[in-house]
Amino acid sequence: MTSSRPARNGILILGGGFAGAYVARLLGRRGATIVSPENFMLYTPMLAEAASGTLEPRHVVVPLRMMCPYAELLLGRAVGLDEASRTVAVATDAGSFDVAYEQLVLALGSVPRTLPIPGLAEHGLGFKNLADAIHLRNHVLRELEAADAALVASRAERHLTFVFVGAGYAGVEALAELSDLVRDALRYYPRLRGARQRWVLVDAAPTILPEIPTRLSEYAARQLTGRGIDIRVGTTLESVEEDSLVLSDGSRLETHTLVWTAGVRAHPLLAELGLPLDERGRVRVDNILRVEGCGNIWALGDCARVLNAATPDHPDPPTSQHALRQARRLAKNLQAAPRPYHYRMRGMVATLGRHKGVGDVLGLRLRGFLGWFATRTYHLYQLPLTSRKLRVVTDWTVSLFFRRDIAELSMLGHARGLSREGHEEASTISVTFGTREGEGVD
Ligand SMILES: Cc1cc2nc3c(=O)[nH]c(=O)nc-3n(C[C@H](O)[C@H](O)[C@H](O)COP(=O)(O)OP(=O)(O)OC[C@H]3O[C@@H](n4cnc5c(N)ncnc54)[C@H](O)[C@@H]3O)c2cc1C
Structure with a gap:
């Protein structure tokens, strides 16, 4: 009752x-x-x-x-x-x-907002809430591990190709930040030195970041292109499979990562x-x-x-x-x-990864470091609770002096307990690492 x-x-x-x-x-x-x-x-x-x-x-x-x-x-x-x-x-x-x-x-x-695109529901990753963010981070770091383990270069490249569909705030900021993460993380993957990585940003609209003034969105597009990001506007996603996708411009991209942020x-x-x-x-x-x-x-x-x-x-x-x-x-x-x-x-701001951003504050168009600084200052001001602001400032300060944490924690969600099988698996993993290290020395 x-x-x-x-x-x-x-x-x-x-x-x-x-x-x-x-x-x-x-x-x-x-x-x-x-x-x-x-x-x-x-x-x-x-x-x-x-x-x-x-x-x-x-x-x-x-x-x-x-x-x-x-x-x-x-x-x-x-x-x-x-x-x-x-x-x-x-x-x-x-x-x-x-x-x-x-x-x-x-x-x-x-x-x-998803569309009835073949394979999208099965293979697309979202970016709307905290669980999505943690999942995407773990996914990207696992792709680096898979690329590192791959025996042939073409397979490694597939793991190092990341496609984002939707070039609004969520898609652009996520792509910019994650490409910085991968760039930083690759220092710890000597086998992947020189491997080709690919970041593709796709949107049906004619420009990226439609929420901000055109001059700033054009600047953002130039910034991202200068960093090697392949921007495809006026383009849509046609279909997705587990390890590839097809765009409306006819291209087929080999990838395991499709992030869907095309609207709500x-x-x-x-x-x-x-x-x-x-x-x-x-x-x-x-x-x-x-x-x-x-x-x-x-x-x-x-x-x-x-x-x-x-x-x-x-x-x-x-x-x-x-x-x-x-x-x-x-x-x-x-x-x-x-x-x-x-x-x-009175203004709008967006980050484009570390030390880069765009902002339109009280009529002033801010780009690059100033845009990034304005974005951070605005969000810090808006974030409620002094204790939260201090935690964020501490994180930002630490990130100025130290490299990013690249630990991948997805396995923590699946504790195995003390089963015999779990121990056997663990010892197999250490043997496998030993073999790979030995190969490297030879
Ligand atoms: C990744 C990302 C980045 C963004 N970046 C920016 C940015 O830089 N600048 C900007 O201005 N905007 C940004 N936005 C947009 C902004 O987040 C939204 O416009 C804003 O959150 C809208 O607030 P809201 O309260 O309407 O919705 P939400 O913040 O989504 O809140 C809705 C709430 O309703 C709850 N809810 C759902 N179902 C139920 C139910 N049945 N019963 C009770 N509660 C329920 C949800 O759990 C949630 O807490 C971004 C959005 C995303 C996803």
């Missing part, structure tokens, strides 16, 4: 990402109840650095209970809405129940809630961020089509910068007479 409980102060927030966590934080002592499947907010702009090893993965997330000390956290998922009884069905590890609200905030974010779509739960949606499945809200036709349901962030009084021609793009500004307005609208949302962007 299902029982119900009230949301703290009547405010129920679905989603603890940028939008939801900031609304709860900005409500301060008034409090709210957050429903989230994770007990942390992921600071996505730093995800690429977590993948490349510049930042410790734990340091790019902020625990919700610390970030929003006056909010109640329900670790679980919203699974349904009953507007008539003003309740949301929530599934948690402790069972399912209804949570009653007076004001409901939808901040469910987005999910990766609204959270699928929204389609089941009976609320007004736009053609992309996002909830339609009015100019005060209230869901159209609903007196007490609000929405923001990637899951909503948000109209901005400062940019009447187009709704807000799905960025953390906009989610944060929307959260500021919504937290105020929940506490006093609602006012329209209005945000004029």
